[in-house]
Amino acid sequence: MEDQEILVKFDDPATRNVAFNQLVRKYQQKVYWHVRKMVIDHDDADDLTQDVFVKVWNHLASFRRDASLYTWIYRIATNECLSFLASKRRKFFLPLHDVGAELTAKVEADASLAGDEVERTLQKAILRLPDKQRLVFNLRYYDEMPYEQMAEVTGTSVGALKASYHHAVKKIEQYVTEASLNN
Numbered sequence: 001m002e003d004q005e006i007l008v009k010f011d012d013p014a015t016r017n018v019a020f021n022q023l024v025r026k027y028q029q030k031v032y033w034h035v036r037k038m039v040i041d042h043d044d045a046d047d048l049t050q051d052v053f054v055k056v057w058n059h060l061a062s063f064r065r066d067a068s069l070y071t072w073i074y075r076i077a078t079n080e081c082l083s084f085l086a087s088k089r090r091k092f093f094l095p096l097h098d099v100g101a102e103l104t105a106k107v108e109a110d111a112s113l114a115g116d117e118v119e120r121t122l123q124k125a126i127l128r129l130p131d132k133q134r135l136v137f138n139l140r141y142y143d144e145m146p147y148e149q150m151a152e153v154t155g156t157s158v159g160a161l162k163a164s165y166h167h168a169v170k171k172i173e174q175y176v177t178e179a180s181l182n183n
Contacts, residue, residue, distance in 0.1 A: 001026065003069040010060055020060070024053055027070065030143075031077045037138045038081040040127070048084055052077045071152045078135060078153055085131050125175035129168050136161055137168040 001022050009019030031052055036045035055076050063072060126134055132154075139145040139153065140161075147158045154161065 007060075007063075007065065007069065020057060023056070023060075023069075027073055028053070031073060034074060034077050034138070034143065035081055037126075037142060038131070038135060039084060044084065048077070048080050052080050055080070067152050068149075071149055074139075074153045075155075081135070082131055121176055121179050122172070124179075125172040126168075128175060129171060133164050133168045133171075136164045137172070140165050 006019050006023050006026070009015040009022070012019075028049065032045055032049045035048045035052070036042065039045050039048060052073070056073055059076075063069070067075075126137060129137060135154065136150065136156075139150050140147075145153070147161050150156075150161050151158050156164075
């Protein structure tokens with residue numbers, strides 16, 4: 001079902017619940033994996049995905065429709081992830097490095113994320129990136145999102161996103177090279 005059809009159904013109180021269920025079915029998996037790549041832990045990702053759709057429900061009636069529905073939902077998910085990670089740091093007084101180490105340990109322990117050694121090394125490298133750089137890398141590399149759409153999701157200029165992605169790739173390459181030399 002197209003987003004416009006969902007929005008039209010959502011505007012009608014008689015079909016609002018049906019429309020929202022269709023929206024959730026359409027975007028739930030994408031949102032979950034977007035969130036999961038940022039927070040790593042399944043339970044955290046599951047909770048945050050639910051929070052995202054609660055916010056979507058609460059604010060969909062006021063959605064201005066000047067952006068695509070997909071982009072708007074991704075922006076909510078992105079903000080939830082960044083807020084969650086910042087809150088986690090504040091709550092446990094953890095510096096950036098310690099949060100990265102905690103997430104890396106979760107990658108090692110989670111069989112569904114483990115994959116082969118190359119994938120684990122890539123995940124560890126990605127987790128060493130600052131949150132916003134990791135977000136840009138994930139959106140571009142995994143979701144293959146165009147820079148223009150990423151700009152809508154993040155509220156950042158296309159030029160800044162390209163630079164951020166370039167720096168992220170360089171840092172990942174350096175980590176992977178060092179890891180392969182140490183093995």
